[in-house]
Amino acid sequence: MHPLASSNLNIGLVGAGRMGSALVRGWTSAGVPRERILVHDSNPDAAVDLSACAADLQSVTRTDVLVLAVKPPTIPHILARLCELHNREGAAPGLLVSIAAGIPLARLRALAPSFPAPIVRAMPNTPAAVGMGLTTLAAGPDATDDQRQLATHLFSALGTAILLDREEDMHATTAVAGSGPAFLFTLAEALADAAVAEGLPRILARTLAAHTIQGAGALLCADGITSSPADLKDAVASPAGTTIAGLLMLENGRFRATAIDAVRAAAARSRDLASGDGQE
Numbered sequence: 527m528h529p530l531a532s533s534n535l536n537i538g539l540v541g542a543g544r545m546g547s548a549l550v551r552g553w554t555s556a557g558v559p560r561e562r563i564l565v566h567d568s569n570p571d572a573a574v575d576l577s578a579c580a581a582d583l584q585s586v587t588r589t590d591v592l593v594l595a596v597k598p599p600t601i602p603h604i605l606a607r608l609c610e611l612h613n614r615e616g617a618a619p620g621l622l623v624s625i626a627a628g629i630p631l632a633r634l635r636a637l638a639p640s641f642p643a644p645i646v647r648a649m650p651n652t653p654a655a656v657g658m659g660l661t662t663l664a665a666g667p668d669a670t671d672d673q674r675q676l677a678t679h680l681f682s683a684l685g686t687a688i689l690l691d692r693e694e695d696m697h698a699t700t701a702v703a704g705s706g707p708a709f710l711f712t713l714a715e716a717l718a719d720a721a722v723a724e725g726l727p728r729i730l731a732r733t734l735a736a737h738t739i740q741g742a743g744a745l746l747c748a749d750g751i752t753s754s755p756a757d758l759k760d761a762v763a764s765p766a767g768t769t770i771a772g773l774l775m776l777e778n779g780r781f782r783a784t785a786i787d788a789v790r791a792a793a794a795r796s797r798d799l800a801s802g803d804g805q806e
Contacts, residue, residue, distance in 0.1 A: 527557065528557055528679070528682070528683060529679045529682075530553060530556045530557060530558050530679055530680070531556055531557025531558070532557075533558075533676075533679075534562075535558065535562065535591065535676075536562050536564070536589040536590045536591075537553060537562060537563050537589055537590065537591055537592075537593065537680070538566070538581070538585075538586030538587065538588075538589035538591065538593065538619060539563065539564065539565045539566070539578075539586065539592075539595060540566045540567070540583070540586060540592065540594050540595065540596055540604060541567060541594065541595035541596040541600075542565050542567040542569065542572035542573060542575075542595075543567075543596075544652075544655065545595050545625060545654065545655075546565070546567070546572075546593075546595035547572075547655075548650075548654045548655045548659070549595060549650075549683075549684065550563055550565065550576045550578050551657075552654070552657060552681075552683035552684040553680070553683050554578075555657070555683065556683040558683075560578050560579070561579055563578040563579060564578070564579050564580075564581035564585055564586045564589060565578045565579065565580060565581060565586075566580075566583050566585075566586045567580075583607060583608070583611065584611055584615070584617055586619075587608060587611055587612070587617040587618060587619055588617050588619070589619050589620075590619065590620045590621070590676075591619055591620060591622075591676060591677075591680065592619035592621070592622050592623070593623045593624075593648075593680065594622070594623065594624045594625065594626065595625050596626065597626065598626040598628055600626075601624065601626045601629055601634070601637065602637050605634070605638040605641070606637070606638075608622075608638060608641055609638050609639070609640050609641050612640060612641055612642070613640055618641060618642050618643050620643060620673070621643055621644055621646065621669070621673045621676060621677065622638075622641070622643040622644070622645045622646070623645075623646045623647075623648055623677055623680065624645065624646075624647055625647075625648045625649065625650060627700070627704070627796075627799070628796065628799030628800055629647075629800070630647070630693060630800045631645055631647055631664065631693055633800075634647070635666065644670070644673055645665075645666045645668075645669070646663055646664070646665045646666065646669055646673070646674070646677040647663065647664045647665075647693065647696065648662070648663045648680075648681055648687075649661060649662050649663075649696060649699065649700050649703070649704055650681055650684060651703050651704050651706070651707055652707050653685065654681075654684035654685055657684060657685060658685045659681075659684040659685035659686070660685055660686045660687075660688070661681035661682075661684065661685070661686070661687045661688070662687075662688050662689075662690055662695075662696055662699040662700075663677055663678060663681065663687060663688070663689045663690065664690050664692070664693035664695075664696055665677065665689065677689070696796070697793045697797050698789075698793050700792070700793070700796045701789045701790070701791075701792035701796060702789055705788075705789070705792040706789075709785065709788060710739055713739070714732075714735040714736060714739055715735075717731075717734070717738065718731040718732045718734070718735040719731075721735070759773070
């Protein structure tokens, strides 16, 4: 049983887009009753589509935890309204969680100086939509151990959730886990195109690429504690075989070096966004 199932938790959600919808599906699958999930969205039908309870902003602030699943440009406006509600009516959740990319904890607190709830940042990735996501989290200094655990439970309902000791590590984790799916989709596209070039039908080529990546990922998760990626690669590459011939071509194309460069570029861009040097 997932820890959320027995928590009697009331959850507020602002934003019912792709990630917000994935959160609601994950929470209900974990055993949270739909009537305990209050959703506020600019589209009044969004909560109905998710079979959750539609609510105004005031209502979602009176929950145990409030998750902001909106785009970064919307965050200042939402936090200003939350502060206004708190100052006027004393409304505030027990914990505030933001999944807005590129807005660090210090900036979130500066945008909501009078809001009393501790703040946690979370960065889920797109596989959360199918319950296989990876979310990294960083908590503000005023968050208690129980609140840190609660935030982790909220996102473990969508896959794997990892609470970081240092917020600055989110730049690297965002580059790997957040941008990584796009890198793998590009690899899948290349594998499928190559299969088509070898004469396979497009649908079969895509199926082969997708399930190869899915299976390799499952194997890496199962054996990755005791076996490194290099060990698993070597287990496939028999002497003078087809795999080592292909691997040599990847080396000639600087495949690993390019992958490393891609991750480092994504991490650098994450730092730019957090410092305000870039706009997303």
